[in-house]
Amino acid sequence: MTETLYANLAIFLLSLLVGFEVISKIPSTLHTPMMSGANAIHGVVVVGAIITASLADSPAGYLLTLVAGALAAANVCGGYVVTDRMLKMFTRPEPAPDDQDSETVR
Amino acid sequence: MSTLSFVTGLVYLLAATLFVVGLHLMRAPSTARRGNQISAVGMVVGVTASINFALVEHGGNAWAWGALVVGLVCGAAWGVVRARTVQMTDMPQLVSLFNAVGGGAAVAVAFATFLLYPGGAGLGATTAIPVVLDVLIGSVTFSGSLIAAGKLQGLVPGRPLTFPGARLVNALVVSVALVAGVLVLVLDGGVLRLTVVLVAALTFGVLMVLPIGGADAPVVVSLLNALTGLAVAMAGFAIDNQLMIIAGALVGAAGTILTLQMAQAMNRSVGAIIVGGFGTGDAASATVAGADLTDVRQVTADDLAIELAYAQRVMIVPGFGLAAAQAQHEVADLAKVLTDHGIDVKYAIHPVAGRMPGHMNVLLAEASVPYTQMLEIDAANAAFATCDVALVVGANDVTNPMARRPGNAVSGMPILDVDHAKSVVVLKRSMSPGYAGIANPLFTDPKTGMFFADAKQGLADTIVALKQYVTA
Numbered sequence: 001m002t003e004t005l006y007a008n009l010a011i012f013l014l015s016l017l018v019g020f021e022v023i024s025k026i027p028s029t030l031h032t033p034m035m036s037g038a039n040a041i042h043g044v045v046v047v048g049a050i051i052t053a054s055l056a057d058s059p060a061g062y063l064l065t066l067v068a069g070a071l072a073a074a075n076v077c078g079g080y081v082v083t084d085r086m087l088k089m090f091t092r093p094e095p096a097p098d099d100q101d102s103e104t105v106r
Numbered sequence: 107m108s109t110l111s112f113v114t115g116l117v118y119l120l121a122a123t124l125f126v127v128g129l130h131l132m133r134a135p136s137t138a139r140r141g142n143q144i145s146a147v148g149m150v151v152g153v154t155a156s157i158n159f160a161l162v163e164h165g166g167n168a169w170a171w172g173a174l175v176v177g178l179v180c181g182a183a184w185g186v187v188r189a190r191t192v193q194m195t196d197m198p199q200l201v202s203l204f205n206a207v208g209g210g211a212a213v214a215v216a217f218a219t220f221l222l223y224p225g226g227a228g229l230g231a232t233t234a235i236p237v238v239l240d241v242l243i244g245s246v247t248f249s250g251s252l253i254a255a256g257k258l259q260g261l262v263p264g265r266p267l268t269f270p271g272a273r274l275v276n277a278l279v280v281s282v283a284l285v286a287g288v289l290v291l292v293l294d295g296g297v298l299r300l301t302v303v304l305v306a307a308l309t310f311g312v313l314m315v316l317p318i319g320g321a322d323a324p325v326v327v328s329l330l331n332a333l334t335g336l337a338v339a340m341a342g343f344a345i346d347n348q349l350m351i352i353a354g355a356l357v358g359a360a361g362t363i364l365t366l367q368m369a370q371a372m373n374r375s376v377g378a379i380i381v382g383g384f385g386t387g388d389a390a391s392a393t394v395a396g397a398d399l400t401d402v403r404q405v406t407a408d409d410l411a412i413e414l415a416y417a418q419r420v421m422i423v424p425g426f427g428l429a430a431a432q433a434q435h436e437v438a439d440l441a442k443v444l445t446d447h448g449i450d451v452k453y454a455i456h457p458v459a460g461r462m463p464g465h466m467n468v469l470l471a472e473a474s475v476p477y478t479q480m481l482e483i484d485a486a487n488a489a490f491a492t493c494d495v496a497l498v499v500g501a502n503d504v505t506n507p508m509a510r511r512p513g514n515a516v517s518g519m520p521i522l523d524v525d526h527a528k529s530v531v532v533l534k535r536s537m538s539p540g541y542a543g544i545a546n547p548l549f550t551d552p553k554t555g556m557f558f559a560d561a562k563q564g565l566a567d568t569i570v571a572l573k574q575y576v577t578a
Contacts, residue, residue, distance in 0.1 A: 005232045008343055008351055015352045018126060019359025026133045028457050028482050031364060031464025034132050035331055036201055037142050038360040041125055042208045042331075042338045044149065044353040046178075047156040048215035051345050053174035054160035061218055062173040068214035069177025070184075071207040078185025079204050080146045082192060086468055087139035093476035 033090075036083040043076025110162055117155035118349040124148025125353055129360075135477045152349045181207075194472045195429050198327055198462040202255035205327070205334045209247030212337040213304070216240035219344050226295030234295075236343035238287040241300060242307045244337035249311030251330045257320060258461055264320035276313050282306040314380060321426075321541035322379050323461045324368040329376065332361025364463050371457035371483075373509070373519030402537070405555035407564060410497070410531050411571035413555075414440075417494035419450045421486065423522055425459050427500015427534065428561050429469055436565035437499060438473035443569060447576040452479050454486030454496075454522050456504040487523045496527035498548075500561045502540030505548055515542040530554040533564045 026034050049068035056065050107115075125148045131141025160166065185204075192200045216237045220226040229237065256262035283306035290299045318326050339354025341347075369376045405413075414420060422437060441451040453475065459466040467480055481489065490496060498505055505524040509516040524530055525548055532549060535558065539545055548554055557564055 002232070004346060005343075008346070008348065011348055012339060012343075012351050012355050015122075015355035016359045019129075019356040020363060022126060022129045022133075022356075023360040023363045026129075028367075028455070028464055029467045029477055029480050030132055030135060030138055031457075032197060032201075032460075032462055032468045033138060033142070033464070034129070034360065035328065035364060035463060036197070036204075037129070037132060037145060038335070038357045039201055039204045039208070039331060040142075040149070041129075041145060041353050042335050042357040043204075044152060044350055045208055045211040045215065045338045045341060046153060047347060047350055048338075048341045048345060049174060049177070049211060050153070050156045050160050051164075051347060052215050052218040053170045054164035054166035055222055056166065056170035056173075056218060058221065060221055062169050064214045064218040064221070065170050066173040066177040068211045068218065069174045070181035071177075071211035071214065073178040073181030074185035074188075075181075075204050075208040075211065076149060076185075077182040078189040078200075080142065080149070081186050082189035082197075082200060083142045084139065084146075085189065086194075086197070086471070087135075087142055089468070089471040089474075090135040090138065090477050091471070091474065092136070093478055 030090075033083055033086045036079060036086065040076060040079025040083055043072060043079050046072035046076050048072070108163075110159060114155050114159040115348065118152060118352075121148040121152035121155070121349055122352040124151065125356060129356065156347075156349070194469055195432065196259070197468060198323060198460075198465060199255045199258040201462060202251045202258060202327055202330065205330045206248050206251035206255065208334045209244040209251065209337050212240055212334070212341040213244035213248060215341045216244065216344055217300070217304075220295075220300055221297070223295065225297055226290065226300060229295065231291065233344055234291055236340045238290050238300070238303060240337055240340035240344055241303050242283060242287060243333055243340060245304050245307035246311040246314065247330055247333045247337055249308040250315045250326075251311075251334075253312050253315040254323065254326050254330060257315070257318075258323060262316075266319045267316040272313070272317065276310065279306050279310045279313060283310060318379060319541065320461075322372070322374070324458050324463050324465075325365055325372065325374070325376065325379050327462045328361050328364035328368055329380075330361075332358050332365055335359075335361055368458060368463055371520055373516060401550040402556050403552070403554065405531060405557050407557070407559070407567035408571045409555065410533075410557055410568050411575060413495050413529060413531065414444060414449070414497070414568070415447070415572060415575035417449055419452075419489075419493045420444055421452050421454050421490060421493045421496045421527060423454045423456075423496060423498040423501050423505060423524055424466055424470070425456075425499065425501020425504065426461065427502075429460060429466065429500075431500065431561035433499065433561035433565055434469040434473040436562055436569070438470065438475050440565050440569050440572070441475065441479070443572055443576060452481050452486070452489065454481050454483070454490070454524075456483055456501070456522055457520075459501065459504060483520060483522060487526075490523045490526040493527040494529060496524045496530045498524055498530065498532040498534070499565070500534060502534070502546055503542045506540070506542070506544070506546045507548055508544060508546070515544050524548060525551060525553075528553070531557055533557045533559060533561060535560060
């Protein structure tokens with residue numbers, strides 16, 4: 001039991017450090033999509049809902065499974081969709097303005 | 107370790123790698139979208155492995171799986187609809203809601219784990235401690251995020267809400283939560299005791315966010331994001347799931363970094379923001395609001411248009427007033443007219459311009475502003491000296507030169523050096539001070555022109571006026 005705990009603590013600590021390292025290099029331009037993307041990642045709690053479902057054996061357990069599943073699914077699905085929607089909007093300047101525009105400029 | 111556990115563990119490592127690679131790719135706008143997609147693939151991989159593991163290892167019964175499927179379908183439908191339809195100005199509320207549901211799900215998982223043992227007795231410390239921490243952190247996140255979302259949406263008053271003795275009540279509620287939590291551990295379980303932890307933590311979440319002012323929202327949303335990550339990691343400890351521990355820790359780190367960066371950009375300590383107090387100064391702002399206009403040079407849309415038409419470099423400084431007026435499309439249109447006329451236009455974006463970190467960038471991106479035109483604070487400050495016109499739209503405290511002097515509310519706060527530009531025009535509805543509640547000497551600077559108007563209308567008028575000068 002303590003071996004598992006030690007391994008889990010090590011994983012937790014190293015993941016925190018990796019998180020600090022990776023996130024601190026993200027430019028402020030992308031902070032909102034990054035936070036929203038991180039938001040989607042904590043939707044991994046859906047895995048917890050799945051494990052909970054496989055162990056539940058009482059009405060209270062079923063109810064908690066329902067709640068955990070609904071909240072986690074909203075988190076993970078909504079999070080990824082909205083992050084993608086935002087990132088789709090971040091565009092480079094158009095290489096050449098479309099034909100109509102360039103005609104009028106000339 | 108069984109073969110199944112080992113293989114599941116390997117797949118979890120793959121999923122975790124995809125999460126990290128995905129976040130890594132988010133450091134450049136050109137690769138960020140792919141990064142998010144890679145992270146989503148990691149999620150699908152991790153979830154698939156978990157379903158397989160749960161079915162083979164535990165089995166479970168039809169009622170439980172039925173409840174899960176119903177929950178997943180309903181939750182996913184709600185989440186996707188909200189994600190597709192949300193206005194970009196409302197993004198902070200949605201992120202807050204997603205924090206709330208993530209924290210809530212973590213609490214439900216902890217409670218379900220606790221109830222697997224009658225009365226929660228015999229869990230053992232290695233499970234019981236994370237269960238209690240999960241319920242504590244997750245509940246605070248759940249109720250706190252709901253209040254934060256309500257404030258941002260305007261359902262709960264955005265101003266700091268306090269009452270006499272609030273700190274005493276806070277201390278009391280926290281003590282109750284902690285004592286009940288310790289009792290769960292010492293007395294080996296007790297559903298009632300864990301419920302007390304739940305209720306006290308939910309109450310504390312509400313009390314923690316109510317006194318926080320709307321302008322502190324970027325810090326609060328970041329902090330709640332970090333807490334949700336930690337709650338999910340605790341749920342991972344409780345059910346011994348490494349993928350949840352890794353992902354929760356990654357999010358916890360991300361939220362912590364943003365919280366510290368935002369607090370620094372507002373010149374506030376995280377502690378001071380949580381305790382509230384500052385910025386409750388409605389009275390203080392009222393005293394400065396009546397500043398006289400004698401020292402102010404007022405300009406019109408026509409004056410601004412002429413100045414812009416004869417400029418070579420223009421820097422636009424958007425603040426929350428721009429987002430509040432929904433004027434991001436007008437500002438982008440104005441910039442396009444100028445760019446087409448051969449004028450160099452850039453945007454100077456302060457880290458806390460908006461209601462969450464990087465919010466202004468998203469609003470501008472929505473209005474089709476290329477990200478190459480968005481300058482971060484350091485790059486912008488290096489460029490102001492060569493700018494002919496700095497156009498400030500709905501921003502105040504983040505441009506206040508008082509920050510360079512000691513002894514006032516904004517001292518030491520990183521600001522945009524707008525006053526280094528050759529000429530400044532401030533588009534604002536009135537002389538009213540910003541959140542810090544102090545006057546802004548920029549407005550009375552001889553080279554500053556004040557253009558009093560609603561951001562949306564003022565910019566639309568300027569575009570009309572500008573077209574006379576640039577299309578000839």
